[in-house]
Amino acid sequence: MTPERPLVDKHILVTRPRGQAGSFIDKIEAAGGMVHFVPLIAFRSFADRRERDRLQQLCTYDWIILTSKNGVDFFFKRLEEMGAARTTIKARFAAIGTETAAVLKGYGFQADYIPKKFSADQFAKEIKEGSFEAKKVLIPKGNLARTLIAEALRREGMIADEWIVYETYFPEEEKKHLVDLLQTEKTDVITFTSPSSVRHFMKAVEEAGSHTIGQTVVACIGPVTKKEADHFGFHTPICPDVYTSESLAEAIIRYFRKEEE
Known part of the structure; x- marks a missing residue:
């Protein structure tokens, strides 16, 4: 891990819709993160x-x-x-x-x-x-x-x-993908960009009877999404002041950079 790549060995779950996650994923990967992409909402x-x-x-x-x-x-x-x-x-x-x-x-x-x-x-x-x-x-x-x-x-x-x-x-085909991922892969950060993505996440987890989330860090794009995550008892220390995907990626990077200082 280096100051330029503070997300090395960190597994980041991206739940943003298809077609909207590209630049966000690029920033996470540029900082060394391992991205797991499971879009939990579609339009x-x-x-x-x-x-x-x-x-x-x-x-x-x-x-x-x-x-x-x-x-x-x-x-x-x-x-x-x-x-x-x-x-x-x-x-x-x-x-x-x-x-x-x-x-x-x-x-x-x-x-x-x-x-x-x-x-x-x-x-x-x-x-x-x-x-x-x-x-x-x-x-x-x-x-x-x-x-x-x-x-x-x-x-x-x-x-x-x-x-x-x-x-x-909720794209139903992603439900099994999400549960399999949570049961087989380490997840350091779960990212949410809307309240509905939080609800769909919990629906999949509850239907599968999965309780593998533990103290995984949750990153939310803004206060409305964070409020929904808090409602379900998530640990949500990452929420940028500017409510954009770029700011969310930067907030995740800062969070882990500070952990190493």
């Missing part, structure tokens, strides 16, 4: 019963708030699937986090507002403080996303419509 397009209304009113919104990279991708996917042109969008965009804003830019739109901290709680706080103002807002989201931002907008007298554009599910 698919969702046909919201209100989506025709949302589409018809698309040109009436002055802001669209996107809370995740998935929200961006599936919002534009639903527009395409429903035959709606992007040119019908007259609204400005707000995005939670630089990663979400970067994905939005790939579709040709700029995020004109990003909260100081990359979380719905921070956005709701800034709405209450008057930092963000709008007349009518659309919030494309996943089926498990909280209603916190919409409620904060409504309390301040703004119109807020939510549109479920994707749903989260």
Whole structure:
């Protein structure tokens, strides 16, 4: 082990969805870590019963708030699937986090507002403080996303419509993979990037009757995910102040670097 490679001999379980884990895994491996990749959540397009209304009113919104990279991708996917042109969008965009804003830019739109901290709680706080103002807002989201931002907008007298554009599910084929891994391999760190990944992890472990987790260190991308992990009694000392996968990888590296000092 060297200061540049503090994760040598450390086994890191990555539960991030397929297609979203590449750069995170690269940083862990560059620091010497051994990655075990078991995606515990997956996403698919969702046909919201209100989506025709949302589409018809698309040109009436002055802001669209996107809370995740998935929200961006599936919002534009639903527009395409429903035959709606992007040119019908007259609204400005707000995005939670630089990663979400970067994905939005790939579709040709700029995020004109990003909260100081990359979380719905921070956005709701800034709405209450008057930092963000709008007349009518659309919030494309996943089926498990909280209603916190919409409620904060409504309390301040703004119109807020939510549109479920994707749903989260547990890829069943990964369940056996996870249990086999926990029973046969040493795991030094379990990483979680959403509350649903924590719940799916526990579901697989409980169904298999596996109790091999012990005092494994858990790393969570942000406080909402950490709260869910804490609820299940995990040891969760790693949670970065900036809620991105890059910051999570850096926090894991710092944690083990300090252990060796």
